[in-house]
Structures are given as C-alpha cells and as structure tokens.
Amino acid sequence: MKPVYFDYAATTPCDPEVVAAMLPYFSDRFGNPGSMHAFGQKTKGAVEEAREGIAAFLGADSGEIVFTSGGTESNNMAVKGAAYARRGKGNHIITSQIEHHAVLEPCHFLEKEGFEVTILPVDGDGRVDPDDVRRAITDKTILISIMHANNEIGTIQPIAEIGKMARERGVYFHTDAVQTLGHLPFTVNDLNVDLLSASAHKLYGPKGVGLLYVRKGTRLTPFMHGGEQENKRRASTHNVPGIIGFGKAVEMAQGSLEKEVRDLIAWRDKLIRGFQEKIDQVKLNGDPTRRLPNNVNISIAHVEGEGMLLSLDMLGIACSTGSACSSASLAPSHVLMAIGLPHELAHGSLRFSMGRPTTAADVDRLLEVLPPVVAKLRAMSPLYHKT
Amino acid sequence: MKPVYFDYAATTPCDPEVVAAMLPYFSDRFGNPGSMHAFGQKTKGAVEEAREGIAAFLGADSGEIVFTSGGTESNNMAVKGAAYARRGKGNHIITSQIEHHAVLEPCHFLEKEGFEVTILPVDGDGRVDPDDVRRAITDKTILISIMHANNEIGTIQPIAEIGKMARERGVYFHTDAVQTLGHLPFTVNDLNVDLLSASAHKLYGPKGVGLLYVRKGTRLTPFMHGGEQENKRRASTHNVPGIIGFGKAVEMAQGSLEKEVRDLIAWRDKLIRGFQEKIDQVKLNGDPTRRLPNNVNISIAHVEGEGMLLSLDMLGIACSTGSACSSASLAPSHVLMAIGLPHELAHGSLRFSMGRPTTAADVDRLLEVLPPVVAKLRAMSPLYHKT
Amino acid sequence: MSQYSEKVMDHFANPRNVGEIENADGIGKVGNAVCGDIMNLYLRVENNIITDAKFKTFGCGAAIATSSMVTELVKGKTIDEALAITNRAVAEALGGLPPIKMHCSVLAEEALQSAIDDYLKKQRDKA
Amino acid sequence: MSQYSEKVMDHFANPRNVGEIENADGIGKVGNAVCGDIMNLYLRVENNIITDAKFKTFGCGAAIATSSMVTELVKGKTIDEALAITNRAVAEALGGLPPIKMHCSVLAEEALQSAIDDYLKKQRDKA
C-alpha cells in the first residue's frame, strides 16, 4: 500500500505546477538578476513579478517583501535586525514560550549581547494572553515577536489584538507565519504586524526560500551582510528558481485556500473525535477550535511517541512526535512543556498534519491503523492499566 | 545570432545533469531530512551522500561540511561565527581591501560591535603580501579572512602561505573560495585553512545553496539560529534539491576540471593579447599569470563601462563592469580602487568571464565585436584622443 | 528507517519475551517518566541459571529493542555470566545503535544489574 | 534591457548630434571623471535662436541618451525657451529614467545652462 503522509507541517511536496514554473530558471533563464545584461534583466523581471504576486496576496507593497532562504532566516533577520536597529531606543524584547526555535534561539543569542528578553507563558491550550503582553511592555521594549500559529499544537494566537497594542506603544511587532501563509486567509493589515516570516516549503513551494514582510518605515539592521541585493536589505545572489516557485505556490494557495480550510477542518475534527472514541486516555493538545485546520496533536497515555511513530511508519503512515526520543537534545518539546503537560504525556505525543493531497480515505486509514498500534505498545508498557 | 554569455563569474547555468539529479527531490522524495519516518530518512540519506562526495573532493571529512544558502551566508557565518566564538581570546580581525562585500560588510558590522578590523592593502596586481599579514597579527588577533581568488580581477592569493602563518600563531583562517571551488584544483589541507566558503551556482549548481567547510575543532557561534540541523551548527530545513544539485555539480567538476583549466587559460590569454592588439590604451587588471583561468578584466581608457556593456548586450554579448554606473551605490568597484586604478580607468572596466560552455568561436566573436564598440563610444567621448 | 539497524527494527517490531513473570526471582525497575524511558525486567533463576526473562518497557524503539535483546542474551546464562553483559554487548548484539540512543543500552544493562541485585538480595534474605 | 525605456535605448544606440561645433557660440562642460560622467555641449545661436547643438559625452547609457535628447530638444528654440528646459523635461522626453539615473538628466540640464551662460557671456563681451 502506498505510504500516507501526515507530516505536512514539517514540509510539503512541491506542487508539480510549482516545479514546472521553476524549471526554465535553472539552465535556460539562469542569469543573475543583479546583472545589467539581457540574461540578468530577464530573471530580474521574473523575480519582481513573483514579488508582486506574493505582496498582493499579503495585502502588502512589493517593496515590503524581502526574499530569504527560509523561515529560519526570516525569523533571525526580524528579531536580530530589529534589535540591533533599535538599540538606541531600548533593549527589551517580548516573546513567548511556544515560539519556534528560530525565534527563541536568536533571542537567547541577543541576551548574551546585552538585550533583555521576556518570555511569556501560555495557557493550557497554548494561547498567549494579550494582557500578559500589555503588562510586559516597558519604556525599553523595542520588539514583540509572537507566532501566528504554533507548528506543533496548532494553536492560533490573538495576533491582531497584540499587534494593535504594540502599535499604540510604538513597539515593532513580528509574527512567525510559517504555518499560516497559504493555510489561513489574512493580510498584513488584518494582523497589525510590522514584520512577518514565511517559508515556501510549507505551502507546496520549494525548500530553501522564504520571505520577510517588512512594513514600510520599519528599520532593520541587515542580517545577511554583503552585496546590495533586495534594496540592500538582504545580500546574496537571488535564488531565482526558488523565488519563482514560491510565487507560483502562493498563486495556487490563493485559488484553493477556501475549500482546503473547509475540508481540513472536517477531517481534523473527525480524527480528533475518532481517536477519542477508539483509544482510551487520549488528550488533545492545543486549542480545540482556534487551531490550524490541518493539525491534530494528541498525547496518548502510557506509550512513548517514537515507538508509535516507528510502528506507524512500518505500516505506511508518516507523522511526527514531540517525544524527547526524537530529538538530538533528549528533551521533550518545549511547546508541550509550556502547556503544562506532564513529562509522561509529552513523551506520548503524536502530531498528524494534513495537506492538500490528503484524502478522506487517508483519514479513515489512520483511524484504523493507530488504535492497534497503541494497544500493542501498551501491552508492553509497565505504566498502562486499563481504566 | 544566439547571445553569448561572458559572465560566468556572476552566475552559471545549472548543468542539465544537475537539474536531472535534483528533480526527484521536489515532489517525489520531498521529506524533511529531520523527520524520523521513511519520507525523511530517504532524503537524509541523499543529503549525507552529497555531503560525503563534496567532502572527498575538498579532502575533508563529511562532518566538516555545513550546508548554507550560498556564499554570502557562508562568509557571514565564518566571520561573525568565529568572532563571537573567540571573543574571550581577542577582538582583532585581519582581512583585505579586495574581499567580497559578503566578508567586508560582516567585518564592518563587527566593528560596530567592538571588534577591531585591519583591512590590508594589495599591490597593483591585487595581491595581498603575506608579510603584511604577518606584521598585522597581534596577541588579540582571532581571525584572518583572505579570499582564494578575487571575483572581479581574478587574482589568486597566496593562501597556503598565509594559512601556515595563521596556524603557527593560533589564529583561525578563513578563505572565500566561491570563485575557485570546481575551477581550480585544491584541498583544504593544501590551503591550510580552517574555514572555507563556496556557493553552488558558481559551478553549474543551483542558486541558493552553499557550504562552509569547518575544520574539526574550530569553534563557531551559530549564525542562523534555530533548530538542530547540521549538528546544531546551522538551523533551517535542508534545501534538499539544492544540496543534491550541489553534490552533482561538484561530482561533474571533478571530472572536467583539468581540461577546463587548460582550455580556459588558452582562451583567456588569447583574449588579453587580442584586446591589446586591436584596441589602443587597454590595461589588464589583476595579476597576469596568478589569475583565474576564466577571468579577463580590462580597463579601456576614455570610455565608460556601462556604455560598452549595453552596446555589447545589444550585439548579443553579456559581460559585467566595475563602473560606478552599474551599481546602486554609484561608487566604482572597491577592488579596482584598491589596485590603485584612477577613477577614469575604473569607470572604463569590463570583466569577461568564461565557463564550461564557452567555445573558441565565442572567443573569436568577442574579439571581433568589442573593438568597433569601443571605437564608436570613443568617437563620442570628450576625453579620447588617438595616441 | 536508516536510523536503526535491521536487527533493532526486528526486535522493536517483534519484541521477544514481553510480559511479567509471576513471583519472579529477580525484578529490576529502572528509568523514569521524566527522561522518557522506564524498563522493568523479570528473571526466573534456577540453580544459579537464568531460565526465563521477561520485560515491560515504556520507551522509544531502541529502548524496546534493547529490552528484548537483553532478555534473549541472559537466558541460559549463569548469574556471573549475566553480570558480565555490558551495554556495549547489548548494542553490538543489535548491530549497533545511533550515538544518541546508546543510553537505552545503558538502561538495559542497569535493569539487568538491578534484577540480579534483587535476586541476590532475595537469596541472602532467604539464607 | 528592462532597466531603460525603449526611447533611452534608441538615443543611446543611435545618438543624435554627436560631435563638436567649430567656433561654437556657446560651450558647456560639466561633470568629471571621478563621478564617471563628463558632458560637453556645443551650441550654434543665430538671432537668439539655437540653430544647432552637438555633444561629446563620457558616461553611461543614460548620460549618452540624455545628451542626445537635450541637443534635440534645444534645436530651434529661443534662448529663453531653452533656459526653461528642466532635467525632468529631458527625462520625460526619454520616457523616464530609473531613479538612480536621474542625476544624468540633471547633468544634461547643467550642461545646457552652462552652454547658454557661456553664450550670454560671449555676447556681453562682444557688446
């Protein structure tokens, strides 16, 4: 049987149309957009067209889009760039416990450089309380970075509300929208953000290309220092095929977003209900309704995540886990810890994330395959006792 | 007539074999190498194979290769990474006037952060004097960064000698080999380097992927902060197709390098002689013999570079210029200034760079087309008087 | 699944000797939920020879495979022979473990030591 | 060549009025080699009307095109009319210039002003 992929939050396959759009830019239209000759001007035009399409989708000006190498770079550029640019004004940054490492690690780096970072807690569903943000803002606060939706537990944050507050206080506001661009409908004005990160490979575009939206007037110290590309904001030869692919991916998302959200929410809720009916002692992680349409994250008591993941993989189902055993650091997911999950339940977590190619049959198959896997592993577990 | 490309130093077309190697990794083998399931493990294996092939070509261990998004990132990572990691030991960095902006700009950034940077001059041929390096080293020196060969004037630097000195003094040594990987034969041990940057799109690989060689034991603070990829040295989801393409490009260079160097040197010297015979008041920029096989950089008195570039482009020949008019900053090339060229000659510079697809007929065509272009523009020039 | 050897995958997918031994002669319980691995090992010992071994494990693939392997390795061994089984021996019998999973083999060794300690203590208590 | 408009490329490729005018009635020389643009403008003036204009320019494509355009624009104009020609007018006549090239149109305006100043000074000297 063909393996079924339930890990779209980790990465997505390039849509064949995206690949087709990229293909001419590898060997035929290969010029460097920075070159003045015809080879260069041709690709420059194509890059600018992609930029305009993406900007329009985001409700932004094309001059506000900076292409990067991915979500991680966008987050580094936003956090470090704003911090260095506004050091004259203050040294305080506010973020949350459930941010991606690509926000938290730059913050930790900046702490060593003399910045102060407030890391806000979240509630049991993984939501940041806007009142906590309000209370944390001081005269020295220069940047707030709160993600749009969490990649592990799918919780959607009250971004617009926090953004409004940030604007009132003259604080830059960044959101990591890597999990939401092309998956939820929004514009940068809806969200009240100054900076927004996205990554093409999460929406059927290629790996290795991302963007940072930078609202006009937002000062940023460059992160990638060097040549004068991207209006001197981000150096390095443009990844032309990547950018073209990103443009195409956004164009396609624009067309299919609405139907996708509807389908995915139905399947997501069917999976959640189904797991809870078929398996005892299952907990849903993350907000039950304010969550990504494609995200199901559960903790299954008394079994460990990697064991379930491996068993599912052998049965042709690919998913991910927040278990310690799956990471190089041997610590369980910081997100699951932040929502107050006991260690044992954190170790027993599984994330199933769906995508455009997911079918109703895939969902049914998963609902059939998981319960016996859990039963088999629970039979080996010294912790499990039927309730 | 088909346009002829003489700008391989700016970027190269992907070899069709490289594209073919990448293709399966967009939509079919698309897994995230960080994922534990079969989709991820398959691409992880492919990434590691590419790493091993490239490492072998460089005479390095595969554990010493870190994949990045290009030459700019590699340079940023090397320079900033070494500076932050060794701040306890000292704060002094040595580099040269003819480095790429992707080295100079990180250095300027670090100056604002309290580091001291010595920027060494070069001689009229663009060579750094190893004795200057020796004299510049102090007890506080933590890093020396000198490029392997210059991208504008092609001069090859005495890297091995400088590297030996650096090692004796316990100073990290970085070289920007973006213009030489796959174009000159060398290993990291030949060069005595601790850190070496390269970029795939300069050797018929894809744009948006590069590498930093990091000699075992070299301490670097991460530049791209975030997840645990690349042994925690460089965060962000791997650009799998890009890395596979890079691996293939290196494999192909390995096969063709020797013959290419021979052909290109012959054509290079034919062009230089030909220009000097057919056009009066032409100066070769860069070292006449210790130069990249594919690089011809000349200054033509009394005409401006952009005008020549446009005229050539209309006649189907693509090249580049160090003229101010071609850059956003309106300053002529810092490299041409560093070799002591008067402004007027800097404005009249052209770079022709050849590549694997270049033919003898292309070379002849260029020799035919340039002289009348120069004559036409000189007829308009208030500066030109026949000698 | 290139992370694990075929042997590991086999012992994970078809673990040997799962379960508990009633009135076991030696019981070892190691690990805790915080670090994500719990291993319970049960031994039946007759005339100083381990005649049966069973396990229950909460843990990753490697933890289950090492549990399974250690029960296989000890069966038929004398107590002294069993005491000489190191974590490396368990890992090697599985065709190797990824470096970040070597701690699972350590846990298996500890479980075995602990079960034997328990057996020896019970013997002393009887005497 | 999307950087420049078609008009710019036309005036660059086929520049009008290249050359010098012997015993010109007004000569303007502006720019220098350091900034990379030098423009020399020559005017023939009869009865207060510019009857001929020529140029010699060292500079980029935009510098050559603006030189060519300004010579076209002034021909047949009175001195007062010519003085009213701004850099924007030159740029517009060329279908626009990229922002970083607007300084070339400024240079063309300056060359024209300088040539007319020279003409007026010579007239005064004669009188």
Ligand SMILES: Cc1ncc(COP(=O)(O)O)c(C=O)c1O
């Ligand atoms: C929320 C979030 N932020 C950032 C990233 C990093 O993006 P990339 O891997 O493209 O650098 C990811 C995914 O890896 C993500 O899910």
Ligand SMILES: Cc1ncc(COP(=O)(O)O)c(C=O)c1O
């Ligand atoms: C010598 C040198 N260093 C660094 C770079 C930057 O590489 P990339 O454009 O891949 O970031 C280039 C080319 O652009 C180069 O020629």
